[in-house]
Amino acid sequence: EAGVAQSPRYKIIEKRQSVAFWCNPISGHATLYWYQQILGQGPKLLIQFQNNGVVDDSQLPKDRFSAERLKGVDSTLKIQPAKLEDSAVYLCASSFSGDTQYFGPGTRLTVL
Amino acid sequence: GQQLNQSPQSMFIQEGEDVSMNCTSSSIFNTWLWYKQDPGEGPVLLIALYKAGELTSNGRLTAQFGTTRKDSFLNISASIPSDVGIYFCAGHTDSWGKLQFGAGTQVVVTP
Numbered sequence: 001e002a003g004v005a006q007s008p009r010y011k012i013i014e015k016r017q018s019v020a021f022w023c024n025p026i027s028g029h030a031t032l033y034w035y036q037q038i039l040g041q042g043p044k045l046l047i048q049f050q051n052n053g054v055v056d057d058s059q060l061p062k063d064r065f066s067a068e069r070l071k072g073v074d075s076t077l078k079i080q081p082a083k084l085e086d087s088a089v090y091l092c093a094s095s096f097s098g099d100t101q102y103f104g105p106g107t108r109l110t111v112l
Numbered sequence: 113g114q115q116l117n118q119s120p121q122s123m124f125i126q127e128g129e130d131v132s133m134n135c136t137s138s139s140i141f142n143t144w145l146w147y148k149q150d151p152g153e154g155p156v157l158l159i160a161l162y163k164a165g166e167l168t169s170n171g172r173l174t175a176q177f178g179t180t181r182k183d184s185f186l187n188i189s190a191s192i193p194s195d196v197g198i199y200f201c202a203g204h205t206d207s208w209g210k211l212q213f214g215a216g217t218q219v220v221v222t223p
Binding site for chain 2: 006102
């Protein structure tokens with residue numbers, strides 16, 4: 001069974017530029033999550049989708065971050081404009097029943 | 113809000129030794145998960161626990177869901193070099209709730 005796919009794996013941008021990350025969850029998993037992991041910390045949930053609806057986006061900085069999951073499968077996370085403090089690893093995870101989450105390899109973002 | 117305290121922060125051990133780490137929560141959790149993260153990779157699920165008192169093994173790894181439902185433990189027996197990495201505990205209060213993560217335990221194994 002294929003795991004959670006993410007791209008790109010690495011991205012370097014300058015502050016105030018925009019960036020987008022893509023995630024393809026495990027087939028059949030209705031729930032998709034985006035996490036931000038700052039160096040030395042555990043992942044922090046940004047947004048949770050159930051099919052193509054948002055379940056929780058309480059920690060998403062909505063002035064600059066946006067995410068969508070239009071057909072209930074793939075998802076994109078966008079940052080516009082990026083700030084220095086957005087440098088982190090962005091992890092996508094998916095779940096079938098909501099209790100166990102499986103993570104992708106992540107996208108390491110560096111904002112200069 | 114909920115807080116997960118994971119300890120120790122780091123461990124330096126010799127190959128063959130056993131490793132123990134734990135996680136405590138300020139709230140009752142319904143699920144405890146243990147993940148391992150290698151550099152440049154996403155967390156990989158090691159063990160999932162769903163019931164208070166549950167003891168589950170995965171090879172040399174053993175984890176327990178504390179009876180108070182506010183803590184969990186992970187043990188690694190007879191450590192080997194590939195056990196190096198950061199181990200995270202995580203838990204949530206319901207199946208669709210936000211997964212809370214500990215800060216991680218960095219394990220370094222020396223030959």
